[in-house]
Amino acid sequence: MFPHSFHYHRASSLAEAAAMLAELGEEAKLLAGGQSLVPLMKLRLARPAHLVDLNFVSDAAYIRAENGGLRLGAMARHADIEESEVAAQIPILHDCAAGIADVQIRNRGTIGGSVAEADPSGDWGAVLMTLPASVRCLGPRGERTVPIEEFFLDAYTSALAPDELVSEIRVKTPAPGSGGAYLAFKRSAPVYASASAAVQLALEGDTCREARIVLGAVGLTPLRAAAAEGELRGKVLEPQAIERAAEAARSVADPQPDMRGSAEYKKALVAALVKRAIGAAAKRARGERVEVSHIYA
Numbered sequence: 001m002f003p004h005s006f007h008y009h010r011a012s013s014l015a016e017a018a019a020m021l022a023e024l025g026e027e028a029k030l031l032a033g034g035q036s037l038v039p040l041m042k043l044r045l046a047r048p049a050h051l052v053d054l055n056f057v058s059d060a061a062y063i064r065a066e067n068g069g070l071r072l073g074a075m076a077r078h079a080d081i082e083e084s085e086v087a088a089q090i091p092i093l094h095d096c097a098a099g100i101a102d103v104q105i106r107n108r109g110t111i112g113g114s115v116a117e118a119d120p121s122g123d124w125g126a127v128l129m130t131l132p133a134s135v136r137c138l139g140p141r142g143e144r145t146v147p148i149e150e151f152f153l154d155a156y157t158s159a160l161a162p163d164e165l166v167s168e169i170r171v172k173t174p175a176p177g178s179g180g181a182y183l184a185f186k187r188s189a190p191v192y193a194s195a196s197a198a199v200q201l202a203l204e205g206d207t208c209r210e211a212r213i214v215l216g217a218v219g220l221t222p223l224r225a226a227a228a229e230g231e232l233r234g235k236v237l238e239p240q241a242i243e244r245a246a247e248a249a250r251s252v253a254d255p256q257p258d259m260r261g262s263a264e265y266k267k268a269l270v271a272a273l274v275k276r277a278i279g280a281a282a283k284r285a286r287g288e289r290v291e292v293s294h295i296y297a
């Protein structure tokens, strides 16, 4: 089906795009990679009267290392992040970018669009929540920084005001002795995860000094599994502790039954994914090079 007709506006800077949003009001939508918005428009589930195109904004797709962290411009494509040596310094970012859908979608879809969409099945939310990360939001009142834990409010609802846009994602590089991994279970490549688990650990010898575990696609927002983290923090990373963490994560998951599986099935997936992600994160924290790939049915 063809989308409903709309007026097209080309922004030459993010500030201009924000000004256009403020002027055109709630009938306007930003166009980034178009990988979520355009299908919705073609199904006529979204009918914006105005599209403000960000694809001609220069210098909005950067990936820079700066002050002990990374700055990712909102228009950085998933494929840019997948191929970036700078982003590879934080392996969980590479796990995420390389596993999103298929290459066509990764070539167009952006980190800014994904975060702004706040799709409960999206991959970036869970991954960013395991890191000290924040979202830079730009609007008519200027720029502000929202910690990632405060950004996702509900399914498809974020802390962005209607006249604000995501300008940048900031991530702090984890301290030495840290490692993270992101794993999802997908029915095939070009579909969203049935369930996913992002884990970031800091080790001191065999003891887990710090743990962050966030679950994806099993709640209305990415879910922090604090009880699971508590099963690891200050403990030796032995199989029983990992098993307890996986069980704790299973009880935090709150999935909806749908075409991807029953709620019980997704909870079982979560437990298995958390266990595997802890294993990979721990190896990385010990300095081992570990390739992580999603599991496809």
Ligand SMILES: Cc1cc2nc3c(=O)[nH]c(=O)nc-3n(C[C@H](O)[C@H](O)[C@H](O)COP(=O)(O)OP(=O)(O)OC[C@H]3O[C@@H](n4cnc5c(N)ncnc54)[C@H](O)[C@@H]3O)c2cc1C
Residues within 6 Å of the ligand: 029, 030, 031, 032, 033, 034, 035, 036, 037, 038, 039, 074, 099, 100, 101, 102, 105, 108, 109, 110, 111, 112, 113, 114, 116, 117, 119, 121, 122, 123, 124, 160, 164, 165, 166, 167, 190, 191, 192, 193
């Ligand atoms: C078949 C298919 C499979 C997919 N599988 C996955 C998957 O497995 N995992 C996954 O994470 N994603 C998946 N996606 C989604 C993909 O990652 C998209 O790239 C992403 O959700 C949206 O990014 P985008 O740049 O395409 O945004 P767009 O589609 O252009 O925009 C999405 C929404 O965000 C708004 N927006 C865009 N940029 C900004 C900004 N800078 N500030 C504020 N608002 C903004 C738009 O107005 C729109 O409302 C899939 C998409 C398709 C079509």
